[in-house]
Amino acid sequence: MKSQRSECPISQSLDVWGDKWSLLIIRDLMTAKQLTYGDFLKAPEGIATNILAARLLMLEENGLIEKLDHPESKAKVLYRLTGKGIDLVPVMIEINLWAEKHFTIPADRKAMLKEVKKDKEGFIKAGMKELRRS
């Protein structure tokens, strides 16, 4: 996850978030909007704490997420998506749709995707707007 491999847009994108964990971090931030370090550790996939720290740093350096002060404690840190990170919503939706077609996925996700299919563009636009308000 260091230098650029080629100028191909896919390749450049993978250089930033193309590892086993980054998209899961971004996923969590898309559903929760703001999360602490500890919140990420609670995700069912069980990311190791050192890997989490490394990924958060890299995503921050690449401008996909940002830190902000926790309103009620200096000991806590909040992470949230930047505009660049929010712009990944369409990618995330398409991955979900692909997974739904080819895997068995949880019922709540299916329900969400049912809404997506009614009006994909509208759903995405609304979701992104909502994220920007937080």
Add this chain to the structure above:
Amino acid sequence: MKSQRSECPISQSLDVWGDKWSLLIIRDLMTAKQLTYGDFLKAPEGIATNILAARLLMLEENGLIEKLDHPESKAKVLYRLTGKGIDLVPVMIEINLWAEKHFTIPADRKAMLKEVKKDKEGFIKAGMKELRRS
């Protein structure tokens, strides 16, 4: 790249193609339709031959690509996308659009994306249909 981490659609997807190379292999197959082992090695990113072999095997095992006999030589092997692989076209397009917005990408890719934006759904549908014909 072995076992399933969770039932989340994003997580399950990453378990299949969420490494540094798989999407580049799939990208190459989307633009070229059919490629030999050696063709993949020629990609500008420079994948190592043992890694390529491992990824092709994993993608085949997961039903994203398939091998077929080369029409003019038994020494050569052709790889192409299956329906499951072709279904990743929308994901790939969205990644391209994201990259275009946040990185500097080659002119030819920009031209392609200009076409996409005129009629995204139509472009994707046509592209997938074309891939299925080969």
Add this chain to the structure above:
DNA sequence: ATACTTGCTTGCGTTTTGCAAGTGCAAACA
């Protein structure tokens, strides 16, 4: 027959990952 191409495999040193334990600071508690 011989040399060359093609699609891998093997060895091995380097890098990344993953697990466990530890550190430093802030907040809560006694």
Add this chain to the structure above:
DNA sequence: TGTTTGCACTTGCAAAACGCAAGCAAGTAT
């Protein structure tokens, strides 16, 4: 005010994955 707890990371180290170079078997060309 001293102490314990919670939170955000760091550090150490073994295991796995990666990356490069060389090797190899089957197929093709000369």
